[in-house]
Amino acid sequence: MNELTPSETVALARAITDRSPDYRMASSSLTTGSHNVDFTVHVSGSFYRKANYRQRIVAKADPWLLLHAALGKLNETTVESLVQQAITSDPKLVGDLKAEASKAMEKFKGGTWTDCNGSIRASLQAEKV
Helix, strand or coil: CCCCCHHHHHHHHHHCCCCCHHHHHHHHHCCCCCCCCCCCEEEEEEEEECCCEEEEEECCCCHHHHHHHHHHHCCCCCHHHHHHHHHHCCCHHHHHHHHHHHHHHHHHHCEEEEEECCCEEEEEEEEEC
């Protein structure tokens, strides 16, 4: 049996992704348990891989530790009252809070540079042969 080349492996993996409607429909129709497969597939189309890049990652603040610290600072505040407020709060405010928490974590812990793989854009079709 011939092994797939890196390009063929990527093409096969991207031809049907777990985000596609076909995948979701097929996945939801499966029964629980093991499924043996043996089939031939023809994949055609093209894909483009962007260049690798470096990205600075800032440590994330643990939301439970933040909640614990906040409750320690706020007298008479309960988890229930915070949950009630969260249910009625504007979700857009979370973005601002995340940005502020990110800046604070950067101040205390700094960031780490990491090498990231370039993203892949694909236009592929898979057909059973």
